[in-house]
Each structure stands twice: as C-alpha cells, then as structure tokens.
Amino acid sequence: MxxxxxxxxxxxxxxxxxxxxxxxxxxxxxxxxxxxxxxxxxxxxxxxxxxxxxxxTKEALIEAVADYAVFQKLLVDVPYDNQEGSPRERLHQFLITLQHNIREEPTHFLVLYELARYTRQCPAIREIFQRQTFHPSWHRFMATLLDEGIRQREFRADLNAEDGASILMMFILGLGTSLLMPVPGDPEQMIQQIEHWLIG
Structure with missing residues (x-):
C-alpha cells in the first residue's frame, strides 16, 4: 500500500x-x-x-468545504446523471429531490450562501467559486433535459433550452435563499407551476 x-x-x-x-x-x-x-x-x-x-492555505480548506457542501451534502441522492425515465420525469425528480434536501437540512445551502457572500470582497473566495463545476454542470444537465423534452414534444416547442435552464437555476437558488427570507407557497406546488410553464 x-x-x-x-x-x-x-x-x-x-x-x-x-x-x-x-x-x-x-x-x-x-x-x-x-x-x-x-x-x-x-x-x-x-x-x-x-x-x-x-x-x-485557508483558501484551500474553504474550497474543500464548498466542494463537500455541494457534492457530499446538498446533492446526496439527487438523480443527477440518471438516464431512466422521460426528460420530464427526470427533471421533476431532480427538482423534487433537490428541494427536499434543501428543506430537510438547510445547513448545506446556508454554508454555501455564507461563502458566496464574500465573493464580492474577497478575490480568493471569488476564484474558488469560479473554479467550482456544479453551477455550469447543473445548467448543462437541465439544458440537455429540456432540449430532449422539446424534441420529444414533452416541453413546449417555443422553449429555449439554454434560457429555460438559466431560469431553473434561478428558481433553485431562490429555493435556497427562501430559507433566509421565507416566501408564501409550498415548494412542491411551485415546482408544479414551473413544470406547467415548461409544458405550455
């Protein structure tokens, strides 16, 4: 060994x-x-x-914490690379599981939020977030699902997959920040409304 x-x-x-x-x-x-x-x-x-x-360095430890919060905590059991089911079913399962993880253990998102708060004032923290792959990989994952769903006529024909993925990213971030400033409404009902919009 x-x-x-x-x-x-x-x-x-x-x-x-x-x-x-x-x-x-x-x-x-x-x-x-x-x-x-x-x-x-x-x-x-x-x-x-x-x-x-x-x-x-302290920054190296912080970068490891950010990676841990995302991949070992926030994304636990999230069907990220699952190829089973239709694009609509896979996107639904992704959103439902992710919001469940955020609600059941808010610390994961709140630690990331705490780190993100310092990106404006601390270049080293900003560089850490720029190196993180989870944002672009989530966007790519959702854009691919939306594109497949459009081609299979599960999602509306006039939907732009890239813009749709960006809107979903903002929705996910909103679910997390609602832990700090609660908004009315049930998250699962919000997801249903998002899905209705995607279907048209």
Whole structure:
C-alpha cells in the first residue's frame, strides 16, 4: 500500500475529511469570519502544522468545504446523471429531490450562501467559486433535459433550452435563499407551476 507521511492513504483521507467536516461546522455556526484554522485543527485533535500539511492555505480548506457542501451534502441522492425515465420525469425528480434536501437540512445551502457572500470582497473566495463545476454542470444537465423534452414534444416547442435552464437555476437558488427570507407557497406546488410553464 502507498504510504504517506502521516500513515496509510486511507488514514490520511480520513484525517483530511475530518478537517473538512470541522471547518464546515465552524462556518455553519460562526460564519466565515469565525473560521480559525487553529480551532479547526484542535477540534479534531491535530496540530496547526498538521492541518497545513493537508491544506497549505485557508483558501484551500474553504474550497474543500464548498466542494463537500455541494457534492457530499446538498446533492446526496439527487438523480443527477440518471438516464431512466422521460426528460420530464427526470427533471421533476431532480427538482423534487433537490428541494427536499434543501428543506430537510438547510445547513448545506446556508454554508454555501455564507461563502458566496464574500465573493464580492474577497478575490480568493471569488476564484474558488469560479473554479467550482456544479453551477455550469447543473445548467448543462437541465439544458440537455429540456432540449430532449422539446424534441420529444414533452416541453413546449417555443422553449429555449439554454434560457429555460438559466431560469431553473434561478428558481433553485431562490429555493435556497427562501430559507433566509421565507416566501408564501409550498415548494412542491411551485415546482408544479414551473413544470406547467415548461409544458405550455
């Protein structure tokens, strides 16, 4: 087995993951301003120097937290690459599962929102978000589904798939921000209205 300075590859992966989870919880509870790498290291029984072995900079740790919040938390069980069912069914399942994840555990979205708040004032955080692939990949996924649905006559013929995907992205972001500023209405009924619009 390949060895690292701090033990086996598996052990190193576990230690790295524990640092990410501790930083995630710190941002969730204290905000980004409250994130202290020394405190994160102490929470998992490591020295500050050991943390820097895994994450040379604070920005590297923040980037790992953003990736963790999206791919290991927010998108859990979301049928992202599922090819079963019609385009309409797949899009419905994607939206329903994603909104369920946002509602059941709002921390995932709120951590991302907290990081996103700093993109205007902090170039390093802005670069982290520019490198993230989840926004363009979600857009591509939905545009592809809409295009398939248009060709199969499941969605309205005058729908522009690219613009439709952008509108769906804004709707998803709105579902998340409604955790901070609640709006009237049931999310599943909103999804039904979006689907009615897509069908025409």
């Amino acid at each position: 390949t060895r690292t300075v701090n033990g086996s590859t598996t052990h190193a992966g576990q230690r790295r993951q524990s640092l990410i989870e501790a930083a995630y919880q710190s941002i969730a509870q204290e905000g980004l301003k409250g994130l202290r790498t020394r405190d994160v290291a102490a929470q998992v029984g490591m020295t500050h120097a050991t943390l820097h072995y895994y994450f040379p």
